Amino acid sequence: MKRTLYIGDVHGCADELSAIIDQFGFVRGSDTIYQTGDIINKGPDMMRAMRIVEELGILTVRGNHEEHLIRMMETPKSNWTEKQKKRFKALSLDEWVYIRDTVKNWPLWRDTPHALLVHAGLEPGKTRLEDMSPEVLLSIRYWNDKPWFEQVKWNKRVIFGHWAKMGFVNIPGFIGLDSGCVYGKALTAWCPEEDKFYSVPALREYTPVKDKAKESEAAPCKVLGDNSPDSVPPKTFDEIKERIASGDIACKEETPEESNIRKASPSISAEWAGY
Numbered sequence: 001m002k003r004t005l006y007i008g009d010v011h012g013c014a015d016e017l018s019a020i021i022d023q024f025g026f027v028r029g030s031d032t033i034y035q036t037g038d039i040i041n042k043g044p045d046m047m048r049a050m051r052i053v054e055e056l057g058i059l060t061v062r063g064n065h066e067e068h069l070i071r072m073m074e075t076p077k078s079n080w081t082e083k084q085k086k087r088f089k090a091l092s093l094d095e096w097v098y099i100r101d102t103v104k105n106w107p108l109w110r111d112t113p114h115a116l117l118v119h120a121g122l123e124p125g126k127t128r129l130e131d132m133s134p135e136v137l138l139s140i141r142y143w144n145d146k147p148w149f150e151q152v153k154w155n156k157r158v159i160f161g162h163w164a165k166m167g168f169v170n171i172p173g174f175i176g177l178d179s180g181c182v183y184g185k186a187l188t189a190w191c192p193e194e195d196k197f198y199s200v201p202a203l204r205e206y207t208p209v210k211d212k213a214k215e216s217e218a219a220p221c222k223v224l225g226d227n228s229p230d231s232v233p234p235k236t237f238d239e240i241k242e243r244i245a246s247g248d249i250a251c252k253e254e255t256p257e258e259s260n261i262r263k264a265s266p267s268i269s270a271e272w273a274g275y
């Protein structure tokens with residue numbers, strides 16, 4: 001029997017990725033593997049994880065971590081933020097070239113036989129994927145203070161990742177596979193033909209759960225399109241979100257669409273404003 005496996009967010013956890021593929025008993029040329037994106041960053045060995053993707057022909061989608069690097073490559077070096085310079089220093093030449101030549105072709109979603117596959121989720125109130133904002137597809141969690149999947153009806157099951165803090169989700173119509181491997185929890189996968197979940201515990205906690213409040217203290221206050229560059233810099237992630245919601249920090253020439261996203265989900269705007 002040909003089988004299919006959907007694997008959650010890897011974040012460089014190459015050992016756990018190999019282990020879950022072994023546990024599944026992947027048969028080359030017969031089985032198909034999909035993955036929810038965010039193969040890279042945070043974890044121990046993103047290049048090895050990307051090689052596994054390449055060698056086994058794993059069909060993945062683009063995650064917010066991939067997108068940030070792709071956008072950075074399209075930005076002249078002289079315009080890079082401190083955060084981007086730090087990201088660049090952390091990459092080897094191999095990784096940089098692979099992302100430039102291969103990862104940039106990963107799609108934002110895949111309509112697969114058993115499910116729609118997307119990194120973070122779908123934009124409530126929209127019926128066509130083409131009309132949804134890429135930033136939303138790549139980083140939605142809450143929408144008007146409720147989980148996005150409580151506000152979306154889709155004509156087939158939706159499989160997503162990205163929400164490690166929420167963890168494994170299995171409710172009618174939706175499967176969330178990011179169970180926080182890189183944070184020392186587990187890598188999770190689902191096989192529809194067997195209706196079976198696979199799980200591999202993380203070998204260790206590779207990175208602590210992100211403390212956005214602490215991180216934003218060191219973040220530059222002047223972000224792209226900051227409306228009030230002379231104001232007191234925001235100190236916490238919550239403050240950044242509040243100020244984005246209030247319009248104090250916003251994109252210059254914000255479109256009505258962008259303004260809707262900012263109101264419904266300030267964290268999406270915060271992420272794409274450079275935090």
Ligand SMILES: [Mn+2]
Pocket residue numbers: 038063064065119138161162163
């Ligand atoms: Mn993500």
